[in-house]
Amino acid sequence: MKAIYGLIRAYFICFLFGQAFANPYPDPDLVPSEPTGIRSLPGSEGRSVDLKSLQKESLRVSIAWNQEDGSYSWKSAIYEMSGTGSLNRKAKNFDWRGSFRGVLTAEDGTKYYSSIGTGYTFRSLVRDLSFRFPGVDGLLSFDLYAEDSESGEIKHALSHSFESSTIPKLAPIEVESRMLEESSSDDFLLVTIYADGYKAFERGRFFRDAAKIPGIFDRYQFPARSKLSFLAVFAPSNDRLGTAAHKGSDIKPHDSFLGLYYPYWRNFGRWYHVVYPTDELKYRRSLASAPYDYPIALIKSSEYWGVGNYNELTAIPSDNSKFGYLLMHELGHYLGLNEEYEGGGKTELEFAPGIAEPWSQNITFATSRENLKWKKFVLTQTPVPTLAYRWKNASKGPWGLYKGGYADSDKKRSHKPGMQCVMSTGDRFCPVCSAAIEAKITYDLGGFELSK
Ligand SMILES: [Zn+2]
Structure with missing residues (x-):
């Protein structure tokens, strides 16, 4: 009965949403295709590599999310060889992005940070939240901070202390x-x-x-x-x-x-x-x-x-x-960027309805130049907000504060930097997204980057 119900439900959902959202977005007819005939050259498939020269030990923490009551609970921790030199460096810098933030405190008080997920739907898609830290040991404590699904505020959600000697190591997997x-x-x-x-x-x-x-x-x-x-x-x-x-x-x-x-x-x-x-x-x-x-x-x-x-x-x-x-x-x-196209239904990268400002680098609810996080890309002669008729093209912009983006989520408040970008249907990243990617890479390499 359950199976039949599932089938009927599947057909109903496909029928319903197949009608309402017939086109995947961004629309495949609008986005760039690969040049025809692009193939990797023979011999370009790389060389064998001994992973030991690249691997660092990391500690992965898993937190379960309970759909029934929205609570979080400690699930497990494990040491694994998925870490890198960059992960070890960046983990000491606070990451203010991410809708779910893990903080690991070592015995000597050193804190390590790991953030993950865009928006509240993320919890129900992955169900277990995973955070990776350097492979530290001793008496450790973990704290979870999570986006409130109504207000969008980041709130403390869980604490758990554990001794590293009780944590298993992941057996190697053959690849x-x-x-x-x-x-x-x-x-x-x-x-x-x-x-x-x-x-x-x-x-x-x-x-x-x-x-x-x-x-x-x-x-x-x-x-x-x-x-x-x-x-x-x-x-x-x-x-x-x-x-x-x-x-x-x-x-x-x-x-x-x-x-x-x-x-x-x-x-x-x-x-x-x-x-x-x-x-x-x-x-x-x-x-x-x-x-x-x-x-x-x-x-x-x-x-x-x-x-x-x-x-x-x-x-x-x-x-x-x-x-x-x-x-x-x-x-x-x-890397944190959100949609710069409109339509196609709500995005699963939607933030809580009460959030004051999305942390994604390329959409904003700001309405004035003073509060605009990408104001350094907006010329003083460009009006803010910026009406669509002012847009010329990806080379000339002008970059401003255009209504749109964020798919069909919060259409009243969402604004974006321009009308062409890879995050909509363009064939290059806009200057705001390029700068955001560069800043994220700086952070992930262990450099400190705090500007919002
Ligand atoms: Zn962009």
């Missing part, structure tokens, strides 16, 4: 890793590309697909590009992603390496255009097969979809003709 491109900088960030939905016989295909990615960062003139190293990690999956299906009220772990699937358990309108972990602990265990700063799930799929969420995931379909655009747009979300 094949290849270094696609190495930064020449001493301080760098690891962009680690994971195979998901590739069968064992598609190993070669995965490495060729992954090898296209560094070139896309070049084409989009990605900020601080020289600070990035690219690592590709393969492990076979039993199941492909396939097309979105509603699988009933119980969440079934998807049998792929990372276990990512369309979040049918959370109907926010566009669940079939994104993927989230069906089992957050499995997702994190698989990521921990290699060190990472920016994990990218490359999923064997030709459908048009994509997802990015702050410090949680970037996932894109390997075989879609909008591959490069989707990669840049979704990685923008991973």
Whole structure:
């Protein structure tokens, strides 16, 4: 009966939302396609790498979210070899972004910070919140601060103390890793590309697909590009992603390496255009097969979809003709940026209705120049707010305070810097987003960046 109910519900949801939100947004007819014939060159699939030279121990904390009463509870902690030199450096600097913030206090009083997730829906999509810290030991205490789903205020939600000797170490997971491109900088960030939905016989295909990615960062003139190293990690999956299906009220772990699937358990309108972990602990265990700063799930799929969420995931379909655009747009979300397009239903990156100002760098509820977080990009002769007719093009702007962005969320208050950007349907990042990405990379490298 439950199964039949699930099927009926799935058809009803697909019918209802298929009508209301027929087009995925950003509209695939508007966003740039890959130049035809782009393929990685033979031999560009990188070289074998001994991960030990890159890995640092990290301590991962998992907090469960209870949907029934909205409470948080301690779930587990584990030491794993997913850390990097940059993670160790950045963790000592407070991260004011993220809707869920973890603070680890060591015995000597040193504090380590980790933030994750954009908006309150995030809790119901991942269900377990994961925070990564350097692999410190001794008597440790953890505090969770979470966005209130009504007021948007960040409030203390949980404290837990524990002794590091009671925490297990994650057993190594066998994967094949290849270094696609190495930064020449001493301080760098690891962009680690994971195979998901590739069968064992598609190993070669995965490495060729992954090898296209560094070139896309070049084409989009990605900020601080020289600070990035690219690592590709393969492990076979039993199941492909396939097309979105509603699988009933119980969440079934998807049998792929990372276990990512369309979040049918959370109907926010566009669940079939994104993927989230069906089992957050499995997702994190698989990521921990290699060190990472920016994990990218490359999923064997030709459908048009994509997802990015702050410090949680970037996932894109390997075989879609909008591959490069989707990669840049979704990685923008991973770095904190929000939508600069309108329509398509509410975004799952929506903040609580009572929030005074979204922490995403490229949307604002401000109405005056004085309070505008990107005012340094707005010429004094540009009126604020800025009416749409003033917009010329991506080269000339003018950058200002235009009504829009944030998909269909809070349409009365949301404003954006311009009318063209990768975070809408453009083929380059606007100056506000470029500066935001550069600042985030500075922070993630261990530099201190506090400007809001
Ligand atoms: Zn932008």
